[in-house]
Amino acid sequence: MIIYFSGTGNSKHVADVISKKTGEKVVSMSDCLKKMQFDFKLKKGERIGFVYPVYYWGLPSIVKDFVKSMSIEKYGKHYAYSVATCGVATGSADEDLAKLLSKRGIKLNASFAVKMVDNYTLVFSVKNKEKNDKKNENAKETIENIAFLVENRTSGYHNPYRSLWMFSPIAHVSYELGRTTSPFKVSQDCIGCGICVKNCPTNTISMEYGKPMWINKKCSQCLSCLHHCPVNAITFGPLTKKNGQYLYDETK
Numbered sequence: 001m002i003i004y005f006s007g008t009g010n011s012k013h014v015a016d017v018i019s020k021k022t023g024e025k026v027v028s029m030s031d032c033l034k035k036m037q038f039d040f041k042l043k044k045g046e047r048i049g050f051v052y053p054v055y056y057w058g059l060p061s062i063v064k065d066f067v068k069s070m071s072i073e074k075y076g077k078h079y080a081y082s083v084a085t086c087g088v089a090t091g092s093a094d095e096d097l098a099k100l101l102s103k104r105g106i107k108l109n110a111s112f113a114v115k116m117v118d119n120y121t122l123v124f125s126v127k128n129k130e131k132n133d134k135k136n137e138n139a140k141e142t143i144e145n146i147a148f149l150v151e152n153r154t155s156g157y158h159n160p161y162r163s164l165w166m167f168s169p170i171a172h173v174s175y176e177l178g179r180t181t182s183p184f185k186v187s188q189d190c191i192g193c194g195i196c197v198k199n200c201p202t203n204t205i206s207m208e209y210g211k212p213m214w215i216n217k218k219c220s221q222c223l224s225c226l227h228h229c230p231v232n233a234i235t236f237g238p239l240t241k242k243n244g245q246y247l248y249d250e251t252k
């Protein structure tokens with residue numbers, strides 16, 4: 001079983017590649033959270049994987065909430081692993097996950113990481129499609145290699161992007177304080193399609209009089225709503241509009 005969270009498709013793609021290699025099923029954390037499904041059962045010899053994006057050198061709030069609620073029946077000597085997808089550096093995200101999982105009785109055998117396009121458009125631009133394609137193309141070999149190592153139940157720490165991990169707690173405080181929804185704004189370009197509502201993993205957006213409203217004060221800040229909008233009508237702060245939109249392109 002491969003349990004993943006993904007805002008813009010990078011982590012979903014990694015989960016899908018591993019699934020193709022191992023034949024094991026993919027489970028979406030967002031779907032489980034929406035359906036309040038937290039109990040899982042492993043088959044004999046099944047691997048259990050967690051694939052997620054790095055947020056502020058730590059874990060997305062969704063991943064933390066999910067792992068705290070999850071229970072795995074029949075977990076014994078199963079091979080357990082995690083894969084972080086990041087744009088620059090993972091900080092201590094994988095160690096944070098290992099600690100949370102160990103509280104649920106799961107001991108990770110292996111941790112992996114891969115660099116893909118950075119969807120944090122509050123700072124970074126994703127406008128250069130050629131540059132994006134090149135970055136994800138470069139990640140292909142790493143992802144295939146991770147899938148191979150998972151298939152063969154390889155143990156160990158395989159993360160070359162851990163740099164600056166010692167500052168992770170400081171960086172992550174700004175995530176917990178900053179993931180408010182008040183900076184979200186919708187422009188006149190909005191066509192009222194509801195795609196942002198459908199793609200929000202935390203049910204934070206509601207359509208009111210044909211326009212989206214952010215009904216919770218905080219969210220995971222996954223930016224899925226912003227990147228999925230067909231007319232780029234959603235902004236978060238001054239830079240996101242000009243920094244562009246990104247979704248992993250499955251056709252590449």
Ligand SMILES: Cc1cc2nc3c(=O)[nH]c(=O)nc-3n(C[C@H](O)[C@H](O)[C@H](O)COP(=O)(O)O)c2cc1C
Nearest residue numbers: 007008009010011053054056057086087088089119
């Ligand atoms: C709120 C937020 C914070 C992020 N923080 C980091 C970070 O600390 N380090 C990093 O390398 N990438 C960071 N990123 C980039 C994502 O980890 C990266 O693009 C990831 O592959 C996205 O995966 P997804 O498409 O599955 O959502 C951040 C992205 C978001 C939305």
Ligand code: SF4
Nearest residue numbers: 200219221222223225
């Ligand atoms: S409101 Fe947008 S950024 Fe926040 S959780 Fe929903 S989709 Fe993600």
Ligand code: SF4
Nearest residue numbers: 190191193194196229
């Ligand atoms: S996805 Fe964009 S166009 Fe569609 S309702 Fe949301 S903001 Fe409006």
